[in-house]
Amino acid sequence: GPKVLQIPSHQIIDMGQMVTLNCDPVSNHLYFYWYKQILGQQMEFLVNFYNGKVMEKSKLFKDQFSVERPDGSYFTLKIQPTALEDSAVYFCASSSPEQGGDTQYFGPGTRLLVL
Amino acid sequence: QQQVRQSPQSLTVWEGETAILNCSYENSAFDYFPWYQQFPGEGPALLISILSVSDKKEDGRFTIFFNKREKKLSLHIADSQPGDSATYFCAASASSGSWQLIFGSGTQLTVMP
Numbered sequence: 001g002p003k004v005l006q007i008p009s010h011q012i013i014d015m016g017q018m019v020t021l022n023c024d025p026v027s028n029h030l031y032f033y034w035y036k037q038i039l040g041q042q043m044e045f046l047v048n049f050y051n052g053k054v055m056e057k058s059k060l061f062k063d064q065f066s067v068e069r070p071d072g073s074y075f076t077l078k079i080q081p082t083a084l085e086d087s088a089v090y091f092c093a094s095s096s097p098e099q100g101g102d103t104q105y106f107g108p109g110t111r112l113l114v115l
Numbered sequence: 116q117q118q119v120r121q122s123p124q125s126l127t128v129w130e131g132e133t134a135i136l137n138c139s140y141e142n143s144a145f146d147y148f149p150w151y152q153q154f155p156g157e158g159p160a161l162l163i164s165i166l167s168v169s170d171k172k173e174d175g176r177f178t179i180f181f182n183k184r185e186k187k188l189s190l191h192i193a194d195s196q197p198g199d200s201a202t203y204f205c206a207a208s209a210s211s212g213s214w215q216l217i218f219g220s221g222t223q224l225t226v227m228p
Contacts, residue, residue: 001160001161004158006158031214033215033216035216035218041220042204042218042219042220042221043159043204043216043218044218045215045216045217048213048214048215055213056212056213056215058215091158091159093216095214097214102147102208102210102214102216103149103161103164104149104161104214104216105161106151106158106159106160107158108156108157108158109157109158
């Protein structure tokens with residue numbers, strides 16, 4: 001099926017530093033999402049993005065988080081500054097909603113460890 | 116407060132048996148229910164999905180049964196294979212919203228050969 005790529009696959013960073021997670025969505029998709037999964041728990045919605053704007057964000061999407069997709073390149077999640085509780089796997093997803101449901105395709109995730 | 120609940124947390128079946136994974140939800144606005152399969156170290160992959168206007172959806176060995184009145188659904192995996200061993204997530208979203216998916220906590224399925 002359609003592939004979503006994520007770079008890097010792993011990232012270790014010191015608390016307080018900035019990190020940028022990159023997502024290469026499916027080429028004709030228009031909606032983009034970030035989800036967070038802490039080890040052993042379910043995935044939780046962070047934010048979705050369409051037409052250059054954040055459509056909706058959850059309580060987990062703290063002020064230190066930001067997203068953008070400059071000029072149709074990578075869809076990025078930036079965390080500045082990072083905190084220990086940001087350690088998790090971050091999954092990017094993309095979709096092109098059509099009548100009958102929103103089929104979201106997920107990337108393999110970026111495993112972020114904040115020390 | 117969990118909006119989407121899954122049971123059991125873990126399930127072991129023998130090869131060839133039918134595995135039954137359960138899911139329930141609270142929000143009546145949910146009308147789209149995808150099931151995702153996730154292997155360790157990978158992202159979730161869409162397996163099969165159903166809209167609330169249907170009560171059954173089949174795709175090969177995978178079948179979703181949906182009960183709107185009781186706000187319950189189940190995923191049946193017929194003729195289970197060891198390669199089906201994975202974690203299965205039930206999710207839900209509302210077409211009236213922003214399409215954010217609300218995930219359950221997952222069922223870890225093990226198929227014994």
